[in-house]
Amino acid sequence: MQIKDIPQGLPFMKMHGLGNDFVVIDSRARRAAVTTPALARTLGDRNRGVGFDQLAEIRAGRDTDIELDFWNSDGSRAGACGNATRCVAAFVMGETGAKALSIRTARGLLQARVEAGEVSVNMGQPQLDWAEIPLAVPTDTLHLPLAGDPVAVGMGNPHCVFFAEDADAAPVTTKGPMVETDPLFPEQVNVEFAEVRARDEIRMRVWERGTGVTLACGSGACATLVAAVRRDLTDRRVRMELDGGWLVLDWRDDGVWMTGPTAHVFDAILSPALLEA
Numbered sequence: 001m002q003i004k005d006i007p008q009g010l011p012f013m014k015m016h017g018l019g020n021d022f023v024v025i026d027s028r029a030r031r032a033a034v035t036t037p038a039l040a041r042t043l044g045d046r047n048r049g050v051g052f053d054q055l056a057e058i059r060a061g062r063d064t065d066i067e068l069d070f071w072n073s074d075g076s077r078a079g080a081c082g083n084a085t086r087c088v089a090a091f092v093m094g095e096t097g098a099k100a101l102s103i104r105t106a107r108g109l110l111q112a113r114v115e116a117g118e119v120s121v122n123m124g125q126p127q128l129d130w131a132e133i134p135l136a137v138p139t140d141t142l143h144l145p146l147a148g149d150p151v152a153v154g155m156g157n158p159h160c161v162f163f164a165e166d167a168d169a170a171p172v173t174t175k176g177p178m179v180e181t182d183p184l185f186p187e188q189v190n191v192e193f194a195e196v197r198a199r200d201e202i203r204m205r206v207w208e209r210g211t212g213v214t215l216a217c218g219s220g221a222c223a224t225l226v227a228a229v230r231r232d233l234t235d236r237r238v239r240m241e242l243d244g245g246w247l248v249l250d251w252r253d254d255g256v257w258m259t260g261p262t263a264h265v266f267d268a269i270l271s272p273a274l275l276e277a
């Protein structure tokens with residue numbers, strides 16, 4: 001496989017946005033992408049590999065500055081990853097000093113911007129139709145037929161948002177995996193537990209499809225804002241407190257913008273022996 005093209009080992013970066021952590025592989029100079037489900041699982045193991053919530057692989061853009069692919073630590077693909085998009089955008093814009101970047105993902109064309117050290121990405125318009133999310137059967141996405149009356153939102157990946165009195169007391173680790181695999185979601189689902197504190201503030205905790213509990217989820221934060229606006233619980237711009245920190249979310253005419261910090265933690269090389277495993 002393509003891994004044989006890199007006998008010296010595979011360079012990668014470790015990054016995070018609000019503690020939502022990523023291995024980033026820069027394949028802009030390679031002929032083909034290197035990530036396979038097996039490589040994602042190997043690297044994603046926090047004991048035997050490196051550990052990450054998502055793996056992001058950067059590829060050279062054809063009609064955009066870059067292209068991005070996302071993988072979960074169980075080897076499955078993620079159609080969208082807001083925090084990794086912000087991290088990679090910060091890195092690529094940092095190379096040239098550019099203030100804006102165009103990115104193609106499975107979700108479509110995204111725009112990123114940097115201002116005062118914080119990176120914003122437009123995650124696009126949400127998918128509100130049951131077939132697009134997707135759900136298994138025609139369903140009112142604003143009131144899913146599940147206990148707790150959640151809202152379904154697509155952000156290029158599926159989300160199920162529950163509103164809770166107290167997000168810190170929400171059963172993230174028990175209800176999360178149950179809902180993730182509910183037959184209503186043929187591609188499984190990311191599960192958010194949101195507490196509306198004010199028209200401009202939400203506290204949210206998340207169970208991610210293919211990964212489990214994470215400290216933050218960018219696309220989940222966007223989906224949570226969309227659900228709150230559709231239920232008329234908040235305005236279109238909110239501050240959101242996740243376990244790993246704060247994001248600003250803004251649902252504008254051109255899509256849902258997400259702004260927050262990013263961190264580039266270290267650069268390393270994966271040993272060739274692990275690549276062959």
Ligand SMILES: N[C@H](CCC[C@H](N)C(=O)O)C(=O)O
Nearest residue numbers: 078081082083157217218219
């Ligand atoms: N952490 C990511 C989302 C990962 C979603 C993934 N778990 C999926 O299977 O859709 C974010 O910042 O948007």
